[in-house]
Amino acid sequence: MQTxxxxxxxxxxxxSAWLGLKLSGRQRNVKDYFIGGRDLPWWAVCISVVATETSALTVISVPGIAYLGDVTFLQVAVGYLIGRIxxxxxLLPRYYRGEMTTAYAYLGLRFGRGMQATASVTFLFTRLLADGVRLFAAAIPMKIILDSLGLDISYFVIVAIMGVVTILYTLVGGIRAVVWTDVLQMGVWLVGGIISLVIITGNLDVNFLTVAAEEGKTRILDLTSDPISSPYATITAVLGGALLSTASHGADQLIVQRLLGCRTLRDAQKAVIVSGVVVFFQFALFLTVGLALYSYFERATVEQLGLSTSDELFPVFIAEGLPPGLAGLVLAGIMAAAMSTLSSSLSALSSSSMADLYERFAHRRLDQEQALRVSRLFTLGWGLVFIGAAAMFTGTDSPVVELGLSVASITYGGLLGAFFLGLWVRRARQADAALAFGVAVATMAWLFLFAPDLVGFTWYTAIGCTITVGLGYLSSLRHREDAPEVEGAPAPTEEERP
Incomplete structure (x- = not known):
């Protein structure tokens, strides 16, 4: 590592800070601040969606998955595409028909503001934990490299620096700044990944794909593993990936906020579907980097290399194998991935706090200028909380990408199930949805904390969704007629009527 x-x-x-502030334009009201005045081009939203869900986990952890095992992780990406369709x-037609600014506004219109607030609060805490992991992940390679230079800088300081820069452009520019900065950031880490792969292969005397094939690492389909306990058994990975993607892109404000910023419903549909194709090839790139590293490190185990986890493999190569300048570029790419996710989370958390909680429960109406000021205060507050949350993580025994997905999946099933309950079970009322949602989240939290080896994390969303829909349906049977229409709810189409 050089100067x-x-x-x-x-x-x-x-x-990053300059571009975000330059392209954000003037924010006149909350709609401009949170959904860009519904005037964002679909291709930029598509890239922003990919940038948001990628985070530093993909860049540093996915290569380790291929290094330790194989490329069956790609099956999850196939499920991701199915879920986006x-x-x-x-779901997107319902959001656009109601002119909503958050995903949870639909639950408020379908069940009542209590369910909307419940879903929003759950989203806030889950996103805080999941993206705290992701922000910490970005600090891992920085810490390794700074230690190699003899600089003893803590994870907290590294996280704080990334956090402050991200808070700056998100606070001022809102979702427009986030989306356009995402476009830059995704380009940086993809270029970094491609350059790394080229340099690794240039330093090898063997064909790394041949070596990987000899070790069984090029396997894409896993038709033999136990589908219950193995997260990458084919049926588990595809089905779990589809449900996880349906929940994350249809019931998570982090992604839905971007899709609501598109000019039309058709643009939003193109953005979300094409993003699934881009994610597949992105996963393929970094899994291939992992296969190349397996030959670069001469098939050594993580322990033989003196490392504690597979998440350190790619950062060690960056520190030792890349020439001056390029190492900084790849590290900037990892930071870009983390900052992209953080900025997206800040915007999503502040929009949900404002629309789902403050505006619902505040006893005074705000004019546009006051509402914009409060929204920015929410952004600042959540940014500071994020830095503190990321500082709580100091290490993990499993690939950090799996930890991040597991944490997010605790509530994804319940959220997705609540949406399906509202769409399919006309008798269901707010009490039914709240009961089912609470039981689902509690069950998944128990699995995550006390029985993590019982089922693969890719089943979490499916289990939570099934509990919510099933229990909500059983609870709704005590009502003799359909739930009354909530005032302000968009009328159902013919296809939605039972």
């Missing part, structure tokens, strides 16, 4: 690498990282941080044609 030029530090310069590259500093330049990247400054350019469901979101495009089942």
């Amino acid at each position: 030029v690498d530090i310069v590259v990282i500093i330049v990247y941080l400054l350019c 469901v979101v495009a044609f089942l």
